[in-house]
Amino acid sequence: SLQFGTPRSVFITSLIPVGTSIMAVEFEGGVVIGADSRTTTGAYIANRVTDKLTPIHERIFCCRSGSAADTQAIADAVTYQLGFHSIELDEAPLVQTAASLFREMCYRYREELMAGIIVAGWDPRRGGQVYTVPVGGMMTRQPVSVGGSGSSYIYGYVDSNYRAGMSKEECLKFTAEALTLAMERDGSSGGVVRLAVVSEQGVERQVILGNQLPKFSTV
Amino acid sequence: MDSHHSYSQVKGVSTGTTILAVKFNGGVIIGSDSRASMGESYVSSKTINKLIQVHDRIFCCIAGSLADAQAVTKMAKFQLSFHSIQMESPPLVKAAASIMRELCYNNKEELQAGFITAGWDRKKGPQIYVVSLGGMLLSQPYTIGGSGSTYIYGYVDAKFKPDMSLEEATQFSTNALALAMGRDNVSGGVVHLVVITEAEVKHVVVPGNKLPKFHDE
Numbered sequence: 001s002l003q004f005g006t007p008r009s010v011f012i013t014s015l016i017p018v019g020t021s022i023m024a025v026e027f028e029g030g031v032v033i034g035a036d037s038r039t040t041t042g043a044y045i046a047n048r049v050t051d052k053l054t055p056i057h058e059r060i061f062c063c064r065s066g067s068a069a070d071t072q073a074i075a076d077a078v079t080y081q082l083g084f085h086s087i088e089l090d091e092a093p094l095v096q097t098a099a100s101l102f103r104e105m106c107y108r109y110r111e112e113l114m115a116g117i118i119v120a121g122w123d124p125r126r127g128g129q130v131y132t133v134p135v136g137g138m139m140t141r142q143p144v145s146v147g148g149s150g151s152s153y154i155y156g157y158v159d160s161n162y163r164a165g166m167s168k169e170e171c172l173k174f175t176a177e178a179l180t181l182a183m184e185r186d187g188s189s190g191g192v193v194r195l196a197v198v199s200e201q202g203v204e205r206q207v208i209l210g211n212q213l214p215k216f217s218t219v
Numbered sequence: 220m221d222s223h224h225s226y227s228q229v230k231g232v233s234t235g236t237t238i239l240a241v242k243f244n245g246g247v248i249i250g251s252d253s254r255a256s257m258g259e260s261y262v263s264s265k266t267i268n269k270l271i272q273v274h275d276r277i278f279c280c281i282a283g284s285l286a287d288a289q290a291v292t293k294m295a296k297f298q299l300s301f302h303s304i305q306m307e308s309p310p311l312v313k314a315a316a317s318i319m320r321e322l323c324y325n326n327k328e329e330l331q332a333g334f335i336t337a338g339w340d341r342k343k344g345p346q347i348y349v350v351s352l353g354g355m356l357l358s359q360p361y362t363i364g365g366s367g368s369t370y371i372y373g374y375v376d377a378k379f380k381p382d383m384s385l386e387e388a389t390q391f392s393t394n395a396l397a398l399a400m401g402r403d404n405v406s407g408g409v410v411h412l413v414v415i416t417e418a419e420v421k422h423v424v425v426p427g428n429k430l431p432k433f434h435d436e
Binding site: 177178 | 372373374375376377379380381395398434435
């Protein structure tokens with residue numbers, strides 16, 4: 001995750017929110033988002049098929065990492081606020097608006113919360129967009145963003161393999177491979193890979209089961 | 220290697236660092252960045268050499284407290300040369316790694332340094348050994364270490380192939396170190412690589428402006 005200056009590490013023992021690998025990539029016409037499916041309480045996997053890709057609006061999703069309770073509560077609140085805003089405006093909300101709402105909440109309550117969120121979606125004004133709202137409540141737009149404890153292990157892979165202008169299929173493959181590598185190394189990430197493509201046409205979801213994950217020569 | 224605790228708890232100068240070693244067809248490459256830091260915000264050296272030669276065809280690279288690492292490698296170098304003279308033959312890479320392991324394990328309370336030992340010997344050819352913080356010894360076909368290594372686990376897992384050529388292995392090492400240096404604020408400077416084969420030991424330095432660039436640079 002992104003931090004400026006000295007980390008506020010009095011009670012946060014890790015700069016990266018725990019227990020997840022999440023990722024989002026922009027492409028021409030939409031976004032691809034992905035996540036692992038493991039929720040842990042200590043060493044016990046409370047849910048091995050979690051869905052961490054949460055719809056906030058018809059064409060806006062968020063990928064959640066950190067405290068499951070915190071992120072669910074924030075997502076519910078933002079879903080309500082965005083729905084209300086969209087009805088008032090009488091048009092589809094902007095992805096940036098959704099990201100701003102997340103940021104408002106994550107920043108205002110930063111002392112109480114442990115939430116790292118990636119907001120991604122499609123709107124008619126700016127097409128596919130990915131915004132990251134890491135722990136602490138900063139918000140920034142990025143063409144590709146990774147988050148969660150597993151993300152540390154794949155910064156190198158993402159930096160070297162991402163190219164601007166990838167197609168939807170290339171983005172899906174890139175995301176699945178990156179998340180697989182993260183899940184192999186991070187004990188708090190695992191299970192299946194959940195992917196979704198959000199575009200003008202709507203939302204297509206898919207699941208890659210454990211035995212269908214991409215294989216690398218050493219793993 | 221147990222390396223995703225940042226070494227900022229080390230007192231004094233630490234090699235918050237990225238180190239790696241990889242076996243290829245006919246030899247090993249051992250490599251590192253060149254930054255030494257105090258805490259997370261002061262770079263005490265931009266050009267430190269973390270690749271220590273402990274014998275003709277055996278090198279170590281160090282991560283953690285620089286003082287501890289220098290003390291251990293100095294001791295290991297002495298013990299290894301003594302051993303080699305007694306045996307009247309070049310030492311095994313495993314012997315070098317074992318000496319490091321003994322020192323690390325027996326002094327585990329005081330020391331805060333981890334090592335990668337790599338080299339070539341007549342018995343088993345190219346080999347890589349990891350001696351981690353508490354004194355565990357492990358042999359691996361490739362290994363990464365130091366604070367910057369966290370960011371390149373995915374990359375090396377995806378890219379490593381057994382029996383690479385020298386060119387492929389050099390590209391692999393340079394890319395991996397450049398990626399780690401790009402994300403870890405206590406790794407940086409230039410890339411040092413040492414190529415160890417039966418025939419020779421070659422030291423390659425890749426300066427900052429010749430490092431591979433990635434999409435956002």
